[in-house]
Amino acid sequence: EAGVAQSPRYKIIEKRQSVAFWCNPISGHATLYWYQQILGQGPKLLIQFQNNGVVDDSQLPKDRFSAERLKGVDSTLKIQPAKLEDSAVYLCASSATGLAGRETQYFGPGTRLLVL
Amino acid sequence: RKEVEQDPGPFNVPEGATVAFNCTYSNSASQSFFWYRQDCRKEPKLLMSVYSSGNEDGRFTAQLNRASQYISLLIRDSKLSDSATYLCVLSGGSYIPTFGRGTSLIVHP
Numbered sequence: 001e002a003g004v005a006q007s008p009r010y011k012i013i014e015k016r017q018s019v020a021f022w023c024n025p026i027s028g029h030a031t032l033y034w035y036q037q038i039l040g041q042g043p044k045l046l047i048q049f050q051n052n053g054v055v056d057d058s059q060l061p062k063d064r065f066s067a068e069r070l071k072g073v074d075s076t077l078k079i080q081p082a083k084l085e086d087s088a089v090y091l092c093a094s095s096a097t098g099l100a101g102r103e104t105q106y107f108g109p110g111t112r113l114l115v116l
Numbered sequence: 117r118k119e120v121e122q123d124p125g126p127f128n129v130p131e132g133a134t135v136a137f138n139c140t141y142s143n144s145a146s147q148s149f150f151w152y153r154q155d156c157r158k159e160p161k162l163l164m165s166v167y168s169s170g171n172e173d174g175r176f177t178a179q180l181n182r183a184s185q186y187i188s189l190l191i192r193d194s195k196l197s198d199s200a201t202y203l204c205v206l207s208g209g210s211y212i213p214t215f216g217r218g219t220s221l222i223v224h225p
Contacts, residue, residue: 042215107159
Protein backbone atom coordinates (compact mmCIF):
# COMPACT_ATOMS: atom_id res chain seq x y z
CA GLU A 1 0.00 0.00 0.00
CA ALA A 2 1.44 3.38 -0.99
CA GLY A 3 1.99 5.80 1.87
CA VAL A 4 1.32 9.51 2.16
CA ALA A 5 3.18 11.41 -0.55
CA GLN A 6 4.45 14.96 -0.14
CA SER A 7 6.33 17.34 -2.38
CA PRO A 8 8.64 19.07 -2.52
CA ARG A 9 10.87 17.46 0.11
CA TYR A 10 12.93 20.63 0.61
CA LYS A 11 12.34 24.28 -0.12
CA ILE A 12 14.44 27.37 0.50
CA ILE A 13 12.87 30.78 -0.01
CA GLU A 14 13.40 34.34 1.07
CA LYS A 15 11.07 36.07 3.51
CA ARG A 16 8.00 37.64 1.95
CA GLN A 17 8.03 35.06 -0.88
CA SER A 18 5.21 32.55 -1.39
CA VAL A 19 5.44 28.78 -1.20
CA ALA A 20 3.08 25.86 -1.70
CA PHE A 21 3.22 22.27 -0.49
CA TRP A 22 1.35 19.31 -1.90
CA CYS A 23 0.08 16.18 -0.20
CA ASN A 24 -1.52 13.01 -1.54
CA PRO A 25 -2.96 10.89 1.29
CA ILE A 26 -3.29 7.12 1.42
CA SER A 27 -5.93 6.00 -1.05
CA GLY A 28 -9.39 5.98 0.50
CA HIS A 29 -8.45 7.94 3.60
CA ALA A 30 -11.14 10.50 4.36
CA THR A 31 -9.24 12.59 6.89
CA LEU A 32 -6.19 14.69 6.07
CA TYR A 33 -4.09 16.72 8.51
CA TRP A 34 -1.42 19.37 8.01
CA TYR A 35 1.08 19.85 10.84
CA GLN A 36 3.94 22.27 11.42
CA GLN A 37 6.94 20.88 13.33
CA ILE A 38 9.51 23.38 14.47
CA LEU A 39 12.91 21.99 15.47
CA GLY A 40 12.84 20.55 18.98
CA GLN A 41 9.06 20.61 19.24
CA GLY A 42 6.23 18.21 18.56
CA PRO A 43 4.00 18.54 15.50
CA LYS A 44 1.35 21.26 15.81
CA LEU A 45 -1.93 20.78 13.95
CA LEU A 46 -2.61 23.53 11.43
CA ILE A 47 -5.73 22.20 9.72
CA GLN A 48 -7.80 19.02 9.56
CA PHE A 49 -10.01 18.06 6.62
CA GLN A 50 -12.76 15.46 6.54
CA ASN A 51 -13.19 14.70 2.82
CA ASN A 52 -13.23 18.22 1.32
CA GLY A 53 -14.59 19.99 4.41
CA VAL A 54 -12.59 21.70 7.17
CA VAL A 55 -12.98 20.08 10.59
CA ASP A 56 -10.61 22.38 12.45
CA ASP A 57 -8.35 25.26 11.43
CA SER A 58 -8.18 27.05 14.77
CA GLN A 59 -4.38 26.99 14.81
CA LEU A 60 -3.88 28.04 11.19
CA PRO A 61 -2.49 31.62 10.89
CA LYS A 62 -5.09 32.64 8.35
CA ASP A 63 -3.49 35.97 7.54
CA ARG A 64 -0.73 34.13 5.69
CA PHE A 65 -1.57 30.42 5.53
CA SER A 66 -4.25 28.78 3.41
CA ALA A 67 -5.09 25.20 2.59
CA GLU A 68 -7.53 23.42 0.35
CA ARG A 69 -8.67 19.91 -0.48
CA LEU A 70 -11.04 20.60 -3.32
CA LYS A 71 -11.87 17.08 -4.48
CA GLY A 72 -11.46 15.41 -1.13
CA VAL A 73 -8.26 13.67 -2.13
CA ASP A 74 -5.00 15.58 -2.40
CA SER A 75 -4.36 18.87 -0.67
CA THR A 76 -2.19 21.97 -0.91
CA LEU A 77 -0.93 24.23 1.86
CA LYS A 78 0.23 27.72 0.93
CA ILE A 79 2.15 30.38 2.81
CA GLN A 80 1.98 33.93 1.48
CA PRO A 81 4.05 35.87 2.46
CA ALA A 82 6.54 33.72 4.37
CA LYS A 83 8.24 34.87 7.56
CA LEU A 84 11.48 33.69 9.13
CA GLU A 85 9.55 31.92 11.89
CA ASP A 86 7.79 29.73 9.30
CA SER A 87 11.00 27.71 8.92
CA ALA A 88 9.91 24.22 9.93
CA VAL A 89 8.96 20.80 8.65
CA TYR A 90 5.43 20.65 7.26
CA LEU A 91 3.96 17.21 7.76
CA CYS A 92 0.87 15.84 6.10
CA ALA A 93 -0.96 12.89 7.65
CA SER A 94 -4.07 10.92 6.83
CA SER A 95 -6.38 8.53 8.62
CA ALA A 96 -9.15 6.28 7.35
CA THR A 97 -12.21 8.00 8.76
CA GLY A 98 -10.95 10.30 11.51
CA LEU A 99 -13.29 8.73 14.04
CA ALA A 100 -13.19 11.45 16.70
CA GLY A 101 -9.42 11.22 16.83
CA ARG A 102 -9.29 7.55 17.72
CA GLU A 103 -7.47 6.38 14.61
CA THR A 104 -3.88 5.92 13.67
CA GLN A 105 -2.48 8.78 11.64
CA TYR A 106 -0.05 7.92 8.84
CA PHE A 107 2.48 10.62 8.12
CA GLY A 108 4.22 11.61 4.93
CA PRO A 109 7.97 12.33 4.86
CA GLY A 110 7.39 16.07 5.28
CA THR A 111 8.59 19.19 3.49
CA ARG A 112 11.51 20.99 5.09
CA LEU A 113 11.11 24.74 4.63
CA LEU A 114 13.87 27.23 5.27
CA VAL A 115 12.99 30.92 5.09
CA LEU A 116 16.00 33.26 4.73
CA ARG B 117 0.36 24.82 32.16
CA LYS B 118 0.93 23.39 28.67
CA GLU B 119 -1.73 21.07 27.31
CA VAL B 120 0.72 18.21 26.94
CA GLU B 121 4.03 18.05 28.75
CA GLN B 122 6.93 15.69 28.26
CA ASP B 123 10.43 15.68 29.70
CA PRO B 124 12.57 16.31 26.61
CA GLY B 125 15.49 14.33 28.00
CA PRO B 126 17.69 13.04 26.58
CA PHE B 127 17.47 9.79 28.44
CA ASN B 128 20.83 8.09 27.97
CA VAL B 129 20.67 4.39 28.88
CA PRO B 130 22.78 1.25 28.22
CA GLU B 131 21.52 -1.64 26.17
CA GLY B 132 19.31 -3.92 28.20
CA ALA B 133 18.12 -1.21 30.53
CA THR B 134 14.51 -0.48 31.39
CA VAL B 135 13.40 3.09 30.83
CA ALA B 136 10.09 4.88 31.42
CA PHE B 137 8.67 8.12 30.08
CA ASN B 138 5.70 10.06 31.33
CA CYS B 139 3.41 12.48 29.55
CA THR B 140 1.08 14.74 31.54
CA TYR B 141 -1.96 16.46 30.10
CA SER B 142 -4.29 19.20 31.22
CA ASN B 143 -7.45 18.58 29.17
CA SER B 144 -9.56 16.04 31.01
CA ALA B 145 -11.81 15.73 27.94
CA SER B 146 -9.06 13.86 26.08
CA GLN B 147 -10.38 10.50 24.97
CA SER B 148 -7.67 8.88 22.91
CA PHE B 149 -4.01 8.51 23.72
CA PHE B 150 -1.10 7.32 21.60
CA TRP B 151 2.65 6.98 21.60
CA TYR B 152 4.44 7.77 18.33
CA ARG B 153 8.09 7.24 17.57
CA GLN B 154 10.09 9.70 15.47
CA ASP B 155 13.57 8.91 14.19
CA CYS B 156 15.95 11.75 13.39
CA ARG B 157 14.78 13.68 10.31
CA LYS B 158 11.96 11.19 9.72
CA GLU B 159 8.21 11.34 10.10
CA PRO B 160 6.38 10.17 13.25
CA LYS B 161 5.10 6.58 13.21
CA LEU B 162 2.59 5.00 15.55
CA LEU B 163 4.22 2.93 18.27
CA MET B 164 1.09 2.01 20.20
CA SER B 165 -2.28 3.19 21.34
CA VAL B 166 -2.88 3.57 25.07
CA TYR B 167 -5.92 1.86 26.53
CA SER B 168 -7.53 2.56 29.89
CA SER B 169 -6.61 -0.87 31.22
CA GLY B 170 -3.02 -0.58 30.07
CA ASN B 171 -1.55 -2.54 27.18
CA GLU B 172 1.62 -4.31 26.23
CA ASP B 173 3.31 -4.95 22.91
CA GLY B 174 6.45 -7.01 23.28
CA ARG B 175 8.98 -4.96 25.22
CA PHE B 176 6.72 -1.92 25.34
CA THR B 177 4.03 -1.24 27.95
CA ALA B 178 1.70 1.76 27.92
CA GLN B 179 -0.47 2.91 30.79
CA LEU B 180 -3.08 5.59 31.34
CA ASN B 181 -3.86 7.25 34.66
CA ARG B 182 -6.94 9.44 34.17
CA ALA B 183 -7.10 10.53 37.80
CA SER B 184 -3.61 12.02 37.69
CA GLN B 185 -3.88 12.87 34.00
CA TYR B 186 -0.79 11.20 32.62
CA ILE B 187 0.20 8.39 30.32
CA SER B 188 3.40 6.41 30.50
CA LEU B 189 5.57 4.28 28.25
CA LEU B 190 7.87 1.60 29.62
CA ILE B 191 10.56 0.05 27.46
CA ARG B 192 12.21 -3.12 28.73
CA ASP B 193 15.49 -4.62 27.54
CA SER B 194 16.40 -1.51 25.50
CA LYS B 195 17.98 -2.04 22.09
CA LEU B 196 20.23 0.30 20.15
CA SER B 197 17.43 0.56 17.60
CA ASP B 198 15.11 2.04 20.24
CA SER B 199 17.08 5.29 20.05
CA ALA B 200 14.54 7.87 18.85
CA THR B 201 12.19 10.58 20.04
CA TYR B 202 8.96 9.37 21.62
CA LEU B 203 5.93 11.61 21.19
CA CYS B 204 2.71 11.35 23.15
CA VAL B 205 -0.51 12.39 21.42
CA LEU B 206 -3.93 13.19 22.83
CA SER B 207 -7.16 13.62 20.89
CA GLY B 208 -10.81 12.75 20.82
CA GLY B 209 -14.23 14.31 20.70
CA SER B 210 -13.92 17.97 19.83
CA TYR B 211 -10.36 18.03 21.08
CA ILE B 212 -7.90 18.32 18.21
CA PRO B 213 -4.88 16.00 18.08
CA THR B 214 -2.21 17.51 20.32
CA PHE B 215 1.38 16.28 20.41
CA GLY B 216 3.89 16.66 23.20
CA ARG B 217 7.34 17.97 22.34
CA GLY B 218 8.78 14.49 22.59
CA THR B 219 11.28 12.68 24.80
CA SER B 220 14.65 11.78 23.32
CA LEU B 221 16.05 8.33 24.08
CA ILE B 222 19.65 7.34 23.39
CA VAL B 223 20.57 3.70 23.93
CA HIS B 224 24.31 3.11 23.99
CA PRO B 225 26.34 -0.12 23.84
